[in-house]
Amino acid sequence: MVKSKRTKAGDLVIVLVCILLIMVCLLPMLNVLARSLSSTEAIIRNEVLLWPKGLNIEAYRFVLTDSKYTWSLAWTAILTVICVFVSMTMTILCAYPLIYRDLKGRRFFNTMILFTMYFSAGTIPHYLLYKDLGLLNHPLVLIIPNSLSVFYMIIMRTFFYSIPDSLRESAEIDGAGPVRILFSIYLPLSKPVLATLSLFYAVGRWNGFSDALMYMNNRHYHPIQLLLYNILNAVTSIEIQTQEGFASAPGLSDTIQAATVMFATVPILLVYPWLQKYFISGATLGALKD
């Protein structure tokens, strides 16, 4: 960052606010982490605050030694990577042509695409569609149907807009076609937004499970979040408790509940810092002087 006149007091206030923010965000996570490592007795007595009490790695052992869960972790990781590639490709293919102002039919396409963000009809028609397409219980059903988010496409397009037309025009004069321009100008300059949207798509896929719940019967392809959701749900349905008169899944402790949160967050947390390096300053835009 380029330095400008700063006041010491202002700096201090900002740092204080950041520290407050860190505490508010970090402490709950520490609590969950502590609970995932604590003994059942300590949790029952509500004694766990920020540090584990009565070290207990049962929950992690339970999940990491069961091949069902380790396979699902691996599969979810693979699935997430595939989905990011597919989604980013789709998003670029959609956003890029729409920045050409003299593209005929642009308004029509814009409207048509925006429309889909607001009108949808629920699970049943999607179920019937996937059935007709033969996608039910096929891994592709976890990849294709949600591959393109209109919201993210708009964000990408907004970023593309901010790249000056002059760059494009000079390339066109040199005889480059739209595809060349995309690869040589727009994509290299859009690293921040590409990194951001990749992260968004990745998190969305990693944390999402409702599509697998409805459309994927094959347990082999269940994402990890669905497995964890099933564990947690084993005791939460009131009908099960009162109708059936027994508590399903005995032996599931609060520790496992907390551990499932760890499994949801830690892997994806590792992705962001790795992507942070793409959020470089706008030094590259320095080349835009005409």
Next chain:
Amino acid sequence: MKSTLAVNRKRITTYLRKYWSLYLMLSIPIAYFIIFRYVPMTYIQIAFKRYSIVQSPWEMPWADNNGFEYFIKAFRNLDFLYALRNTLLLNVLDLVIGFPAPIILALLLNELTFPRFKRFTQSVAYLPHFLSWIIIAGLAKQLFAPTSGLVNIALNRLGFESIPFLNDPTHWVFTYVFLGIWRNVGWNTIIYLAALTNINPELYEASAIDGANRWQNIWYITLPGLRPTIFTLLILSLGHILSSEFDRPYALTNPLVNSVSNVISIFVYRYGIRGLQFSLTTAVGLFQSVVCVIFLVAANALAKRFGERGIW
């Protein structure tokens, strides 16, 4: 005459030669939208029909009152009207308080000079985003429950009365909004931070030479640089003014606050999914969509007035 025709034909061929690749690129997403969004959309017509699970929507008989029976039924239902009010209330509060928050935070982070501290703060700030609402609700209860919540226990020790964060409707609304901000503010700064990298650093250099202070930088350089992003996200947010997420109110609600926590998504869940009244809930969904589109168009037009591009 003949020359204009020839000129037109030449124009068309040059146009196509230039842009054929763009149409090819667009064809894939458009095909996707048609297959995966528009084909299921034909189901929306059940909002106007008497639903039967074994018939296709084209076969179902029309509902009474020219098909508007379910819309009328919804608006006659007091629960729906309350749900409508609550949805608007919560969404507007979310917007008014929750929309500026990530912007302010992004600006604050931008001012930090210590890069490691900045990165650490960023990474920590978006941790809450990864917690599901069920977990957050559990944490919230641990903190805010009237007798066993840590915050209230501390308040009691200091001699104050317990604050009914979660068990009184008015307090609940603010707890609800606050938790939403807590969960999303860090995450939402990501877009703004990425947008900030687009701002030409030479502008800051120039302003330093002119002797500008921090606030002048923010007002004259940073904010205008963020303007397109802010407006885009604002338009999209306004376009969701009547949409209703399910997880957050469902996880945080309890029987004492249902007067404010019953939102449209919960109404749909109760009557539609559990009650199997599909036509009713599709009608409600359709109503929501139409209102959202109206807001979207209005917001977009307003943005264009301000000289922004809008999303159309």
Next chain:
Amino acid sequence: MRKRLFVVLFLSLLLVAGSSVASLAADPGFVDGRFTTTRKITVEIYDRSNPGGSPPEDNFFTDFIKKGMLEKYNVEVEYVPVPRWTEVEVINNLLAAGDAPDVCVTYSYPTIQTYANMGGVLDLAPYLEEYKDLLPNLFDLLGDTNIYWNQDPHTGTIWAVEALLFQNKKINTFVREDWLKKLGLDEPRTLEEFEDMLRAFRDNAELLLGADADKMIPYSTSFDVGWRNDHLIQSFVPNDMSDRDMWVYGFDDRHLLWPNYKEGVRKLNQWYNEGLIWKDFPLYGAGDRTEDNLIKAGYVGSFMHNWDYPYRDGQEGIHVQLQNMVGEDAVFIAVECFPNDAGIYRKYLSAPVDRKVFFPATNKEPLASLLYLDFISSLEVRRFLQIGEEGVHHIVHEDGAIEMLPVVGEKIMNSPSNIDYTITINGLDLGDPVLTARSVALNYPGVDARFIERAYEITSNEARYGINAQVGEIKAQEGMDTALAEKRNNLLAQAIVAKVEEFDAVWDRGFNDYLRSGGQAIIDERAQKYDAMYGN
């Protein structure tokens, strides 16, 4: 030419008429108790995805059933797993796509009624009539009562058959035996004694809990007020409530509309304002462990819950954990202390019905499906499903009582007593009631039998069972279940936490909302149809 056409037409008409006549007669492919060609049926099975569980559609027990069905009837059975907590949505999807299993199960009859009104359910009446002789086990187990429970008196249709609720147990009131001893109190036998006991708990918090005195909770309950305060509230219901009133006003499964229910809730409101009830009770939803943890930690003096709740779950259950945390003496015992206006400790139990079994309209093999139901209703088969293999799933005591063993691996039972497979019965039935009772008592590892026997006896003592009134469909009830249940829960919770002087206002407001939102319409329709059928 014309004449030939006429003959062809006539003959084809004959053929069509002949084939349709043939389909109404008994299935010609069924000879000597078996099908001549292999038939296939699909059956819904709950997928609980419990950790360590086996795939519900393919495991030791499904192999047993499939083998049996194939050998006996030449019917191939395939199981369709349906996730337990999204059961309704998944069945909706399957029905819409025409893929629903041939045999489906659900707990909610109005759901089936809704499907039936849309034309999605097969009417069982003609098949039950026709094939009655082929289904001896089914009729034996369920009896005409359960089989014809849902028959519409006007149209004769039967959309679903009711499974048998064999172990009909519901609620119990539990108090800390050691606290009673410490305070020199007898077991409460009346409402006043129970109240005095609660006040004694509250006032002696330091004696009972020492340093944790501020955590004292004399009486705990949850957001599901109707269920968790069943004995108390229903002791206010007049003993002479007529069958008619019981049925007409009993459609809410917590019986909110029964006469004098309000006074029972008022009592809870009084207790709450005296500081006798756990103040945070409405905040925690179903399945939340906070209340359980408070009970296990020893802070709670009394509560009402499922009849064996503290004794369940072995090592993880309340009984064992409480003893671990506090001491050997810290145990809960079941007590009977809420007599009604006639001095009887009346318990209101469910009618002997449980899950409802129905066949979607896409079922092409009604006979094979009914034979499946018959197969799993035979004592031999369901005994095996419920107790498994000797030495693996259970051991046999000298007196013949069965004690279940914990099983891991591929022979595991995914649900207690394999309830998911025994869809026509809920509850252990070994054929001999004495043996069954003894076996039930044996199946609480870590818990002394005296607690179970006491709980078992009290919970169904002086029981009055729900009745059936066959009046046909109640249109006003369609689709209203969940919405009205939510309103009821809200009303009850808000009424309890209100200030004493505001109780009536809060109650009336919520109650009127309940009636206005569809409750009154249901009452009126039920009353009208009941009176029409049974006279007044």
